Amino acid sequence: MSLRFELDPAIGPQLRDGLLALWADVSNAGGAVGFVPPVTAEEIRPELVKHFAAMTEGRTRLLVGYDEEGAVAATAFLTYNTHRLMRHWIWAYTVMVHPKHQGKGYGRDLMAAVEEAARGFDGIELIRLTCRGGTGVDRFYASCGYKDGGRVPGAIRVEPGDDRDDITMYLPLY
Template identity: 75%
Template structure:
């Protein structure tokens, strides 16, 4: 059953809790979304609050994918540039698919929905995102049309002695 994607959903307590739960579950399954396991919802909450505040200020937008039961199963946050020379592209952050839904093509569906949404934003020509090296994520994003445009070796310290590359990818929308 495909996910149903909504751009800019109304932020209700259920949606907030759903995103928070997704973020914790993805992180604890080893997903590269800003935390390393084990992590609690309470440790993630301040980061979610930052995203929600940026949404309220119009600096971020949220794309949510819900499963057939209405539960939050996937997310991606768009972040708009404020620098006058970079307003033609957006960042895509916190790209997640719940572990129980992985392997069904929902990650590709999420990225396609994100590209479709970004094409509807005024003056946006491309999407940039970063990913953590060492997990093969750049191959997945590459298979979805993203091109690697930069890499900073050992920029992400997952744990003492475990440094990963910070990889920047770009998807032109034209």
């Protein structure tokens, strides 16, 4: 089975709660999506509210992957640049696949859906994302066609004594 993707779904309590649960589950499984375990959905809620505000303002779009039961299983937030010299590319943020679905090819499906969505955005020629060094996820993104755009050594402090590189990767769409 594969995921069913939806760009710009209607936000309601079920989707909100599904996003919070996904984000907490991914974080608590060691996923590098802005939090360090243990974390609760309530601790994540303010960050999700910021994403929703950016969506309301038209700066961010949401791509959701639903599993065969209709549960939120994967996400990516796609954010436009507001700087006049950088409007030709978008950021992919909070890219997640639920831990119970990892190893099924859903990550590749999500990245293909991100690319397909971005190709439909007027004037977008490139996707950029960042990832946390030391997780191996940069190799995954490279296998999806993303190129290493540079890194800032030790820019992410997971905890005292555990600093990781902030890796920027990009995918040209032309």
